[in-house]
Amino acid sequence: METDTQKMKRTRPAETVEHVTIRFAGDSGDGMQLTGNQFTSTAAAFGNDLATLPDFPAEIRAPAGTLPGVSGFQVQFAASDVSTPGDTPDVLVAMNPAALKVNLEDLKPGGVLIVNTNSFTPKDLKKAGYEESPLEDHSLDGYRLHPVELTRLTRAALEQTGLDTRTIDRCKNFFALGMMYWLYSRPLDNSLRWIEQKFAKQPALLEANSLALRAGYGYAEAAELFEVNYVVPPAKLDPGQYRNVSGNTALALGLVAAGQRSGLRLFLGSYPITPASDVLHELSGYKHFGVITFQAEDEIAAVGAALGASFAGNLGVTTTSGPGVALKTETIGLATMAELPLVICNIQRGGPSTGLPTKTEQADLFQALFGRNSEAPVPVLAAATPSDCFRMAYEACRIAVHAMTPVFLLSDGYLANGAEPWKIPEVDRYPPIEVSFRKEPEGFLPYLREPETLSRPWAVPGTSGLEHRIGGLEKEERSGNVSYDPGNHERMVRLRAEKIDRIAASIPDQEIEGDQEGDLLVVGWGSTYGAIHAAMAHRKRREGDRIGHAHLRYLHPLPRNLEDVLKRYRRILVPELNMGQLLWVLRARYLVDAIGLNKIQGRPFTENEIIAKIDEILEGDAS
């Protein structure tokens, strides 16, 4: 099918580039998240690999034109493997002075800079803290500046729609998007389709936005605004069906899939909190799958209800972020004693305390590992990329049911909101999650353990003959009766720990990307995967360097071969978005003199930060 836009003639041939990073930035009200998502979706459909980084303010809608009100969306799309949203944008679209001010320092020297000159009024300049207009003081000389009268041009294009100016002005993001589509030789039809669906019931808006998109494209073409335009060829991805997926969506889907494959009803007890709320939102749309979503009065009730649901035979899950986990720890302790399945998803954010709620961080590992009173070991998993959230959510459910235990799954704000193309998995290929509720009263003891996994029977209320009582007091081995016997207590503490340790038998051995032994092993976990992977791929190798990358998805218990793996390298580097938490674990556990690369700025590593550290270590060694 030949589309409208493909018919638009192109006057000049396009130049081919391997990868491009674009950042859209504007006021919270300017629709930058939408614009970025549209561009992403078009790039994905075209077959690029990509990664995105939305970045929005903590306020719902800070005052227009101010610095805290700036909202940004960055996407890297490429003809080859992409694992980060890009360190430094090649292109910056700045809808107002505040957006320029906040984002300019990140733009690549000589990068393309598109600004909406109509918003550079004295008032807006002042709000952004500019004394003089940067468009006039030569401060932008180092960039390829394209001043565009976005507001005026959009108004002109939509004049005949008869809409009021405020509504028309809201369409200027589509004008900008149209320009970007021209610059990167992209068809409009993907976005046109989206507009059609979205505004099916508001024909005036449908027309206006479509017009704006086309006008932007036409303007870029006609005004010969850019010297060249570019083509980023499709990436060589595995054949298959693809979609874009954010971490939160993937996580929600992983949970639904686990519910389906286990035959258990998925029960989510949750309380809204940034950046985890979207998982609640997603799952509340899956009622036809029998999923129950319970928005509780607080986090304590949320996890309590999830645990109660597990006791009654559902797959109990709770989703939250660090401050919410703080409130749940007492109940998680109860779950370790009750030995019931429970999945706790922590979508980490910047802290401590309320911290930086919309920013990313991975500083809740200690909390997951150690944040309970007394000895209450809990398995801890972490997803590495947005789409990996699917697999790890599924894994968390599998382990919870398999070992009758609460399980932590760690994600973070970057994974939650970032997106990447995802080859849609065939769920049937995933191992089924086997559940067998105890039915037989003969020989039933609530804490009699399965010899291999040490897990206890799941005997749900409603099963005749299995009436029994559980609780948070120490239990007698096997019978589960309350026991204050000293020896029994020690045995039970050790049994509970051993049960978790044995989970290591059911998880994959740690794999290494890159050299399988040598000078340096970079050990990461969670969302740093993209940056480390990119650094490994793009770093210029020096003679004889041998570097590996081990990315841990299982943080407790650790993979059985990890000690061996660590021993194969002279040096160990652990980059983390915290002050060195995994680092601490590796040092304590294996007595390796690992060193940390730590960043706590509410944003992910750039690949260059990783590369610089690797070089520093290897140079230090060499010198």
Place this chain on the structure above:
Amino acid sequence: METDTQKMKRTRPAETVEHVTIRFAGDSGDGMQLTGNQFTSTAAAFGNDLATLPDFPAEIRAPAGTLPGVSGFQVQFAASDVSTPGDTPDVLVAMNPAALKVNLEDLKPGGVLIVNTNSFTPKDLKKAGYEESPLEDHSLDGYRLHPVELTRLTRAALEQTGLDTRTIDRCKNFFALGMMYWLYSRPLDNSLRWIEQKFAKQPALLEANSLALRAGYGYAEAAELFEVNYVVPPAKLDPGQYRNVSGNTALALGLVAAGQRSGLRLFLGSYPITPASDVLHELSGYKHFGVITFQAEDEIAAVGAALGASFAGNLGVTTTSGPGVALKTETIGLATMAELPLVICNIQRGGPSTGLPTKTEQADLFQALFGRNSEAPVPVLAAATPSDCFRMAYEACRIAVHAMTPVFLLSDGYLANGAEPWKIPEVDRYPPIEVSFRKEPEGFLPYLREPETLSRPWAVPGTSGLEHRIGGLEKEERSGNVSYDPGNHERMVRLRAEKIDRIAASIPDQEIEGDQEGDLLVVGWGSTYGAIHAAMAHRKRREGDRIGHAHLRYLHPLPRNLEDVLKRYRRILVPELNMGQLLWVLRARYLVDAIGLNKIQGRPFTENEIIAKIDEILEGDAS
């Protein structure tokens, strides 16, 4: 002054012994805690050194005569330094079959066993799970058994009081106590005085209990029950004024003293929980010191109120146990961000979850160190003995105010309820806690730091010109305004950590008991002090052994010389009543291949367990 009892003639000379351990055991209703406390108080007044271990059931009053209803009290008193309540009792007083059953296995072979034969009825035997009476089946042949008709003798002695049998029977513990006083050549006057005070308003009970005490003493003397009696001479304690003190009382006093010495009002926000409640009870009696005790609706409110009080210029304190800490962690995180003084006392108990609420454990170290979302470092202190709770409570307050930070103080059930003689300190000799509220508006910035300690000004509401806002969102350096700036966030995270690290400058260097370098360093913390100290004192040295004992009172930050100290020994042993938490910290921090001795039975180490492990290590090394 020559007392009544001193006039009682003694027919035989007493034998002198160095130390004795007695355990009183009976039904919860038998008054064993009282009996033990009376014996302790008399021994203390006589000048013995001593240590006690009360042990009571989780139920208020479990059914009479049953095993879970048994309540025990052990005391070791000696002519020399005592640091544990004794591994194995020399004497066991068993008021009923259940008490015998539960406690016999601990009695030293050949030890003195006194039983109330009147309670060995078939019914009581059955409740205790005896098929046959142990008094008759020779199972007690290995002990020096003294069967006494305690109930009958008490009834006979009190016949003329005219009281009802139930009341009379309640006095039999004093009869038993009287016997013990004879056996250990102790005067009755201390207990007689106590009875007089206690029952001042109930003359009938006053008479009855005094009579019972005297009758027991007289019976032991007259019946020539024991072959000999003993004298444990006074210990050579430092000269001074002494009292007995339990950990909870000492802790409460330390807080009051800190309030007095700082000139701050002490504000306790608390919620009752075993074994911490007594601190609340104690402090609620100090209203004349201006101490406010607020029993909140839950732990979250308790710590919230304490933090609010600190904001308003009080010294905010909260007391609880592990499950309560679980609920407080979110607020503690807020306190690290708000940078306000706050003392959190955790009187640890057996866990996880509700666990073993009346038993001791030291497994909440991880929770104190790491149990918060994100990077929220908090100083952690731990008391080593009951009386040490005074000093460490004072220290916790000093550090909280000094560095404007929440501080954890760890105690545990064993320290809380155990008691020891305490040389009453002169509070004036303690360093005053210097507080200077900010008054001057000129140049005031809420997060401008004192260059040395990095602490921020304490600017309390009510001070004109200092109006300002604080909260849990990340703060801008100096101004304290809300800031989402990435670089600022990293600086602030590092500043908060650095502030805590610098506290190390104001704490003493780690001291070592025993050899200052050599083969083995035993590193302990908290209530294991007594057992380790005793083990060091009593272990038979082998040729050339060089062993030291370092007991950590500061767990974060660690003493500055600790790394040096550790390096001076070939091996490091870390005994803990948990699965190896300090061990983990030392390994991670110093990469020392320390090994753990771990016990999780709800009770303290015996000195022999420590000795055995030391021997095992040194023998292993030798072989």
Place this chain on the structure above:
Amino acid sequence: MSTAASERGMTKKDFQSDQEVRWCPGCGDYAILNAVQQVFPQLGIPRERFVIVSGIGCSSRFPYYMNTFGFHTIHGRAPAVATGIKLANPDLSVWIATGDGDALSIGGNHLIHALRRNIDIKILMFNNRIYGLTKGQYSPTSEQFKKTKSTPFGSLDRPFEPISLALGAGATFVARSVDVIGPHLREVLKRAAAHRGSAFIEIFQNCNIFNDGAFDTWVDRKVRDDRLLPLEHGEPLQYGKERKFGIVRGDCELDVVELDGDGDEKNLLRHDAKREDPAFAFELAHFGEDPTHPMPIGIFRDVEYPSFDGLVHRQLDEVRAAKGEPSIQKALSAGEIWQVS
């Protein structure tokens, strides 16, 4: 296979567990346990469908003594856990045993939210006006100025009136009974079981160790008849050994009148537990606070409203009916997808 309890006629014994009961001798909890064990076999519910959930406290030991499914959770959180159980399986009969501290102090929020949602769980609050298990601190129902372990100079908090709190939260079934008045307690328990929605029952319970005689002014055998006002839906508000007293609506409040027997009972207010407006029940709730008034016991309010668990499962069914059989594979491929070949 053993015969399911449900297939035999059940008795009290079927509901006794093998665990020794461990309350202090003389504790009011024994009487409540007894009443529950008597009522459960009469409800026509198979034993395996009962779940008893509790928090922490003396009263919260309750599940151990009942031969049903039981969950002794953590302090204050029983309503949260019970909510999950009931939502997961609405066929279960879910009961909570809780204390005045567990329910109203640390657990107050979960309690009021459970009541507002009207989830079908039955909450038995053992009110002894003290913290029993932690050995005698005052609770949110202790009278002001009470001397306790934690308030040697007298407590300063005003207590909650639990019935009022429950009504303020929107509870659909609210009642009060007494540990030692077995027939009354059993009747209230049965009515609570019959109610479809949340039921809140305050039970006066004597803690003979730490707060002995707390309710004696109303429930002591000698005064009981003259000091308790039994509420019966549709019946006049009348009480006293010879039913000589009654309640009438005064100028702005409820007044006690002495009846002269001349047929003046017809002027008495009639109890109406079914009134949608909770104001009347609320008025009665406070009535007992005045020491010159009798203490109302019985059912203050009992109105029908769809239960939360019922609504949740109806919504699941409706969405399923509208959207059809779900496919996880289809769900994964939702939104924009593309093919790489």
Place this chain on the structure above:
Amino acid sequence: MSTAASERGMTKKDFQSDQEVRWCPGCGDYAILNAVQQVFPQLGIPRERFVIVSGIGCSSRFPYYMNTFGFHTIHGRAPAVATGIKLANPDLSVWIATGDGDALSIGGNHLIHALRRNIDIKILMFNNRIYGLTKGQYSPTSEQFKKTKSTPFGSLDRPFEPISLALGAGATFVARSVDVIGPHLREVLKRAAAHRGSAFIEIFQNCNIFNDGAFDTWVDRKVRDDRLLPLEHGEPLQYGKERKFGIVRGDCELDVVELDGDGDEKNLLRHDAKREDPAFAFELAHFGEDPTHPMPIGIFRDVEYPSFDGLVHRQLDEVRAAKGEPSIQKALSAGEIWQVS
């Protein structure tokens, strides 16, 4: 040294902080901020004695915009922190800014306990019947069956009626006002300030982003006069553009009547906020739930009772008076002591 604010005549400006106000344009929070900034200078309290405490939510940003002492705490816990502040220094004037989620969802327990204790803090609950800051989930005051981000098929919880909940908890001052009716709101704030004890004020607040027009049926300019029932202590319950309607006591409930102007106002019920018995206030609280009734605004209840902070400090003084000047050294030597020489 700068002149203390207290020494000058203060104006609204004195209470504006230097922080830019960051709510969505059009948000009702602006009007509330404005009202508070207007009222505070009139209270005769030096500026440095004001402390504003909040939890988390859009509304909880409030302290940043007030040039007083302020503490933006954590979600739901403002009453706990405020309690500590007020107990530590009863001279302070302590106010809470909170949302319907912050106060009634996660913070419900602290709220009801603060109210029962009658601690002298003023709680302004911005009720927008939605979670604003987290972008639009339903709250405990959202109407049942509401479609929100977390309930795409409709919410199933019954909402709280906040005034009833506060009364059920024993609150001594309970009021309702509206963001955009400045004079009314200011008057209510002043009365709350004058009350010695806890004050709970529900403020209808429009969230124009996630729940626009939630209160339009009552507060829209066009209908306001006929749909709001202003409560004035001692005055008849009368309303309407021409004050044509009034409230009378019907058979068992309150009824609306149309006045014929023939002096029948005297049959109207008079509002009585000072009544010790909270039943009448409770009746009015529910009155607005019926869509055919007007919504009462104003002060439902305002009764005097010793404040908790006052009692706490009185007790401190009494014990001090009884026990005399304390000595820590003496306290250490209490009980049995002995001398070793």
